[in-house]
Amino acid sequence: MTTPVPNRLPHDVAIADSQLIRLLRTQRSPQQIDFLLRALHVPACTVKPPRAEVSRLELAQALNMLLFEKLLQDVPDAAAYVADAMAAGERMHFDHGALRTVQAANTGLLPPGETAITRILRPLGYVQNGLYPLERIRMTGRTYGHADAPEEIAQFFVSELHADRFSPEFQAIVDRVIGTSRDPLSGDAKALLAQLETDGELPLAAAQALLPVLLSCFERQHELPSVAEYERLRAESAEMAWIATEGNVFNHATDRVPDVEAVAEHQRALGRPMKDKIEISRNGRVRQTAYRACTVLRPMRDEHGAVLEKAVPGSFYEFISRDRYIDEQGVERLDLSFDSGNAQGIFKMTASGGM
Numbered sequence: 001m002t003t004p005v006p007n008r009l010p011h012d013v014a015i016a017d018s019q020l021i022r023l024l025r026t027q028r029s030p031q032q033i034d035f036l037l038r039a040l041h042v043p044a045c046t047v048k049p050p051r052a053e054v055s056r057l058e059l060a061q062a063l064n065m066l067l068f069e070k071l072l073q074d075v076p077d078a079a080a081y082v083a084d085a086m087a088a089g090e091r092m093h094f095d096h097g098a099l100r101t102v103q104a105a106n107t108g109l110l111p112p113g114e115t116a117i118t119r120i121l122r123p124l125g126y127v128q129n130g131l132y133p134l135e136r137i138r139m140t141g142r143t144y145g146h147a148d149a150p151e152e153i154a155q156f157f158v159s160e161l162h163a164d165r166f167s168p169e170f171q172a173i174v175d176r177v178i179g180t181s182r183d184p185l186s187g188d189a190k191a192l193l194a195q196l197e198t199d200g201e202l203p204l205a206a207a208q209a210l211l212p213v214l215l216s217c218f219e220r221q222h223e224l225p226s227v228a229e230y231e232r233l234r235a236e237s238a239e240m241a242w243i244a245t246e247g248n249v250f251n252h253a254t255d256r257v258p259d260v261e262a263v264a265e266h267q268r269a270l271g272r273p274m275k276d277k278i279e280i281s282r283n284g285r286v287r288q289t290a291y292r293a294c295t296v297l298r299p300m301r302d303e304h305g306a307v308l309e310k311a312v313p314g315s316f317y318e319f320i321s322r323d324r325y326i327d328e329q330g331v332e333r334l335d336l337s338f339d340s341g342n343a344q345g346i347f348k349m350t351a352s353g354g355m
Helices: 012-016 019-025 030-039 056-074 076-087 115-121 168-178 187-199 204-216 227-236 238-246 260-269 340-350
Strands: 053-055 094-103 126-134 139-146 155-162 201-203 252-256 286-290 295-301 307-313 316-322 324-326 332-334
Touching: 012 019, 019 030, 019 053, 019 056, 019 204, 030 056, 030 076, 053 056, 053 204, 056 076, 056 094, 056 204, 056 252, 076 316, 094 115, 094 238, 094 316, 115 126, 115 155, 126 155, 126 340, 155 238, 168 227, 168 238, 187 201, 187 204, 201 204, 227 238, 227 295, 227 307, 238 295, 238 307, 238 340, 260 286, 260 316, 286 340, 316 340
Parallel strands: 094 155, 252 316
Antiparallel strands: 053 201, 094 252, 126 139, 139 155, 286 316, 295 307, 324 332
């Protein structure tokens, strides 16, 4: 969690009558918006007076706030952590959200692999700032930071599972399951994204209409597998089994904290399901840990065609500390990088019996 802050930040009054709030008001009640403003650090650069157009930065921040809210609704441990922080007068600094995609022969109406998500991120102002081979789990991770405020706006860690690196039977099941995907983006939404990518802004009414469509892209777009299909996928890849039930939802959201070690120790003392170790990047500047994934129930058909609810891993909440450093040009920067080893350690949180 971030360091303690006053009940009202200097720009809190401006937030109440900002373009950002005009966006959120079409999606959430005043009480829900108030919760988000008390729970999350809102970068001052996203707080602008009302005008006829909405910038890509404002739209990106609104989407990120709603994605963070959804993660809290899905992960009880995260909601408890945030409640504790709010009671102590602290706000979360949303560092990044992570999600998984599949590169396969048949992805239905959804574009294959990370394209399903990057076609949204690019118009919002995100640029790729990292490539991370995840060889042990046969995936590739790519990170995207916001061009207008890279240290302030949450990044995205988008991973892509390579189905062709698994057995033929595995690939056939992936094609069968992921092949049922629908595309949540309508023709009108695609046109608005193209306009946003060209102009860097949209008329207010257009941005308000686009926001819920963008939010719907971070869901499961395909049909659930059968029990047998799920178990067969899990035998080769816990990550693909997770995608089969959860799709493109946030695998985790991450709080940027000053001292991840202290946070982890405190959470363990509270009896929360923490990862056993801290993942440390090779350069030593990035340190991460997480709760183990929550358990969710998903309806699947058994061998007789009967529907049953199966307990599977859901999403989780992560904590990260990032150090500042002096780059080759002598400029001080926050280390926004990730680490392949760290990432693969964190991925284990959604495997059965996460480390």
